[in-house]
């Protein structure tokens with residue numbers, strides 16, 4: 001066994017299966033540990049800064065290698081025993097083996113480093129604001145379903161990392177317990193009702209996914225059965241009724257018809273078979289309706305901190321501003337800030353989300369909102385009004401160049417960029433800076449405890465405001 005200096009002396013380069021002892025320096029934005037061997041980067045899964053580990057090299061590229069821990073020689077002081085019994089098999093909570101306070105520190109450091117490396121901007125990142133709940137926080141559950149070959153037993157849970165093999169999860173400590181109970185009932189009863197688990201390879205069977213939306217406000221749940229069919233059938237109807245009748249805390253059982261060969265979980269066709277088609281959730285003082293196919297943050301209590309933060313910024317810095325809420329989902333930002341604004345305009349491409357937003361605005365007696373069901377960049381291109389504040393909350397891939405060009409044109413003064421991906425945030429901040437914006441602050445929030453995911457809010461000002 002060689003230490004790395006000896007190793008370098010005896011070898012010019014590393015080979016697959018080499019064993020090396022390294023100290024882990026930091027973690028990437030995708031949660032991999034980084035160690036360096038004379039400047040050469042090795043990415044190591046499930047590693048924590050300050051771990052001294054023996055690794056086996058699994059891949060060697062020109063500029064980096066991948067390694068797997070074979071022995072933890074001296075564990076980092078930030079390592080803890082994961083609280084989930086399925087931690088090793090499941091892989092959904094990638095950094096559960098790191099203590100929570102240090103997870104928050106890492107998320108701040110990862111944001112800082114990602115922004116600096118990709119955008120070249122040197123911005124001090126605020127301390128990460130923790131999630132009010134670190135367990136039972138996940139309120140959208142999407143389990144793929146299959147069945148065992150011989151006995152036809154239903155399997156429900158997340159895929160093992162980098163596979164399509166289902167880990168049959170009977171207990172998940174980051175979601176409400178009732179979700180485990182509903183899934184277990186489905187597991188047990190599907191066979192009785194002749195509902196088969198989906199076979200992804202052959203594209204056969206009935207039940208592809210179970211999606212549950214669970215309300216932090218009411219503790220009620222909406223169950224969505226994603227079915228490999230184009231319309232309902234009798235045994236499915238009976239199965240949905242059995243689920244609805246079993247649990248007092250289910251608002252409704254819906255069916256989503258998805259018979260396509262696709263990785264997309266939900267199609268656009270959802271039918272409510274029993275009960276009602278939404279749950280209710282509260283953000284600040286506004287109550288929202290959330291349906292099967294509407295975007296809503298999976299950790300509502302942590303999300304509420306973000307909405308409060310953005311609302312406070314707008315309230316403290318503007319008098320009766322006009323606000324554009326883009327990539328709006330159910331117009332959560334627009335509705336939350338509407339009472340400190342003169343006018344809110346929202347744009348979102350998902351039809352169901354726009355319908356829910358209109359219902360929510362009506363139910364909350366909000367009359368200063370316009371909601372457009374459109375592609376954001378198409379809407380920007382045709383819009384003539386300018387806005388004091390533009391809120392951009394795009395999906396992980398970030399904004400397109402055209403939408404940033406147009407958002408810059410429509411902005412009088414401030415852009416609030418809400419991002420779930422530090423890498424695309426960094427890319428887009430670089431573009432906005434080059435156009436003439438200054439990034440005033442970046443605030444990380446922890447919405448996805450025990451995973452490497454980070455939510456950030458960047459406050460961006462035009463250097464030369466336009467009116």
Ligand SMILES: C[S@@+](CC[C@H](N)C(=O)[O-])C[C@H]1O[C@@H](n2cnc3c(N)ncnc32)[C@H](O)[C@@H]1O
Nearest residue numbers: 295327328329332348349350375376393394395
């Ligand atoms: C990260 S979510 C944010 C939703 C909302 N702001 C919230 O916090 O609940 C991104 C939203 O952008 C929408 N979206 C994605 N691409 C879009 C586009 N090109 N134009 C308009 N909306 C889009 C998605 O449907 C989704 O609702």
